[in-house]
Amino acid sequence: MNGDDTSLHADTGVTSGLFVERSLNEIRFWARIMKEHSLFLRLGFRAEDTQLIQEANQFYRLFEQIEQTAHSFNNQTDPEQIRRFNSEVQQAATNIFIFKRKVLGLILTCKLPGANNFPLLVDHVSREANYFRKRLIELNEGKLQALPDAIIKENVFFLRIMADHAKFIGHLLDPSERKLVDVARNFSNDFDQLLFQARDLESMRPQSQTVPLLDQFLDQNRVSVASLRDFKKTARDLIEQCKIKSIIHPLLADHVFREADRFLEIIDMFDAHLTGGSSQPG
Template sequence: MSENTQEANMRNNSGMFVARSLDEIRFWSRIMKEHSLFLRLGFRCEDTQLIEEANQFFHLFERIEQQSHSLTNQADPEQIRRFNTEVQQAATGIFLFKRKVLGLILTCKLPGANNFPLLVDHTSREANYFRKRLKELNEGKLKPLADAIIKENVFFLRIMADHAKFIGHLLDPSERKLVDMARNFSNDFDQLVFQAVDLESMKPQSQTAPLLDQFLDQNRVSVVSLRDFKKTARDLIEECKIKSIIHPLLADHVFREAERFLEIIDMFESHLTGETYN
């Protein structure tokens, strides 16, 4: 390989590192910011310390989100590496905060609060995913394609299953048709999670292109249906056409996460077809 070719490859890898880092931070910092708001809204009036901590994380991730949008894909990779480390520390902080809150709920020290234990656990899993992703990017440790496909789908399928459960519980019980639809989505994604876990336990023998391609196709069909349901619910909530205690921002939040999952599925399929993964 010529020296010019090596330099070109290094530039391409650096550019990809910067673009992927900023994409992850822009998406997940907004998610973390909104988690802070949702948790704060679920605390009791007397939980002043927890409310203050949630507010601090809200402003921290708001600043991170703004900073990420001030940077471009032409930024210095070393600057982005330092930024990733800073954001990883913030993600670790909110992860630990969420686990602390979960512990308080499960030991009945927040009676009357409105944060479901599963919701708090759900948000902590996303914070953990975010911080691990930034660490992988900084260390250049990206999983082989087959491993990445299965692991990412196990993670996101469970996220989608949780969303369906939250929607079903936060809709007014009188919205019987929508509650039934949410329950059906919950059951569908629970089955997809189990299928993904089964595929994972069969590794490496299960990591064939035909099986992975079918796996992605099947998941896409269900995610598209759930995404469309979330979009409809979001629009109805914003127009005050259904009864629920779902915050309009939460409705949009879960819709964006479904869109994110579809983007990841599409990326995996294109890499699977091209037999490359970076």
């Protein structure tokens, strides 16, 4: 996907009120995600990686400030002010994307031996930064994908995110948590298959973009995402209660739960549009 607005009714742009609402919704959600990425990356650096730690801390403070500013605005804020804010946030998202790719390069060239950030995790968080960056660009330009394109592209993006989450959970649980590791592995396999199906549907466009096919596509994905979301919630609660053994930070457990919950909201909103409803994600 990477950047197709999920609030569109059609391919005709947005009203100023919807523009403000969607911009604030995206920034409030993703600025918090970017802030938390900064923390997770910092926790994975070695003590001697002082420059990287300092950069991560700077990004944490930046996105914390962005998040606070976004909450100071409301749906009646002047659209031009929001447009300028979107541009500022888009630049911040671009900068953290560059930082994350730099970290990935250092890991893959073995320049951070002993650090604790998986390469796939760093790639994962950089994909989310790129998604956020492109979303803001498209909102400011008023360029929205047609609904069938947006449905497929958004699901391709988020299904891969969910597959990654399952893999991370499986690797960060203690190996002695054998049953939970198996559950995470099964979710990983399930979402890999859903992702392959989504990419097949994508490659068959535009012929594949019929209402029955897209409706079934959303329904099938919803079942698996809801199941994964519930598993993440259970894991989060168990981690917070110190009932399972892992090296998963409690905030990371909540972080991946929130992303699954957002994907479910997006699926439901798409389904409402597809079947003639008018639901908007909150």
